[in-house]
Amino acid sequence: MNQKAKEIVEQAWRDYGVAFSSEQGKRVLEDLMRQCYMDTLTYVPGDMQGSAFNEGKRFIGLHIKRILEYKPQ
Helix, strand or coil, rough: HHHHHHHEEEHHHHHHHHHHHHHHHHHHHHHHHHHHHCCCCCCCCCHHHHHHHHHHHHHHHHHHHHHCCCCCC
């Protein structure tokens, strides 16, 4: 990762950490993870578009999770 990309990721990590560290932020994060299918299947039987839509939501949940789990070096 080049220096500029590293700075952007580290700034996002700090910003997300601030946004989700309060009690209210933790509740919002918990709700987002539920809405992003982090603990359930995204598959909608017989509905490829519905499944694809749910996978898009899940991608956002995974993105948030990756940012929060980042470990600066």
